Amino acid sequence: MSLIPTIAFHGMALAYRVSSLVHTLILRGRLIDQLTNGSPMPARHRLLGSIFYRLVGISVVFAANAFCPSFAQGPPPPGFEVLGAGTLAPKTKFLDGNNIPTNIDAFKGKIVVLNLWATWCAPCVKEMPSLERLASRLPADRFAIVAVNQDKGGIAVAKPFLDRLGIRGLAIYSDPTGRLPREYGGRGMPTTFVIGKDGNIISRLEGSADWDTKEIASYLELLGD
Structure with a gap:
């Protein structure tokens, strides 16, 4: 039972990192596509993508605190x-x-x-x-x-x-x-x-x-x- 909060916390942190990586790859894909077609990537794509994935990360953190408030205080002492x-x-x-x-x-x-x-x-x-x-x-x-x-x-x-x-x-x-x-x-x-x-x-x-x-x-x- 004591491992569940720790695993969940690291899992959500990993999810946020993965979402940021996906965001980066999407931007790179769009960049390659834009360069192939000979036109620059619109700035609004970069801005909207960045806002979206960071909102996902913030939502994960708020959910963690709502369902297990002890996350905010970090792990308890051994035992x-x-x-x-x-x-x-x-x-x-x-x-x-x-x-x-x-x-x-x-x-x-x-x-x-x-x-x-x-x-x-x-x-x-x-x-x-x-x-x-x-x-x-x-x-x-x-x-x-x-x-x-x-x-x-x-x-x-x-x-x-x-x-x-x-x-x-x-x-x-x-x-x-x-x-x-x-x-x-x-x-x-x-x-x-x-x-x-x-x-x-x-x-x-x-x-x-x-x-x-x-x-x-x-x-x-x-x-x-």
């Missing part, structure tokens, strides 16, 4: 799987730090990093400090780092665990029913979903990451522009 356009994030309910039900709609208008983790998951625990640093780096009015704990004990388990790790810069959420992984299609932990301002899932990462690297932060910031 991120780009999902198809229009993959709406499920409205599955989970709990905030006060055990009040919420869902992804509470963050609409922001780029959301939805991270599914558990206290018994070593890779999850390892990435928590970098996830906290990412949260402090990105402006809260444009981004939301939503780390949802999957322990059956919920907030009562997650909060003291994060306190022992010294993680106090992340908002605490829990999903003791385990519905989020099932309905979002998570196949293990940690799994992280990047969700756009419109509520559509842009990409998915299975496994841990160093979240505060320049590469990942730049990717998210471009999505937020």
Whole structure:
């Protein structure tokens, strides 16, 4: 799945190059024909041909951005799987730090990093400090780092665990029913979903990451522009 956007992008770029080549060959053919007949090639042929093929190229680019907006930001960092356009994030309910039900709609208008983790998951625990640093780096009015704990004990388990790790810069959420992984299609932990301002899932990462690297932060910031 992750190869499709890359292949499509290069395919459309190739189509534009081919159209330009065809345009050039057409002009050359007309030029030879005009020279054979002893008359110059009209300037309007050159102008109209040039406008036509460049409009084709522009249309291809606009279509790419319309059907897969992530093209505008370029490819994601290694490990991120780009999902198809229009993959709406499920409205599955989970709990905030006060055990009040919420869902992804509470963050609409922001780029959301939805991270599914558990206290018994070593890779999850390892990435928590970098996830906290990412949260402090990105402006809260444009981004939301939503780390949802999957322990059956919920907030009562997650909060003291994060306190022992010294993680106090992340908002605490829990999903003791385990519905989020099932309905979002998570196949293990940690799994992280990047969700756009419109509520559509842009990409998915299975496994841990160093979240505060320049590469990942730049990717998210471009999505937020």
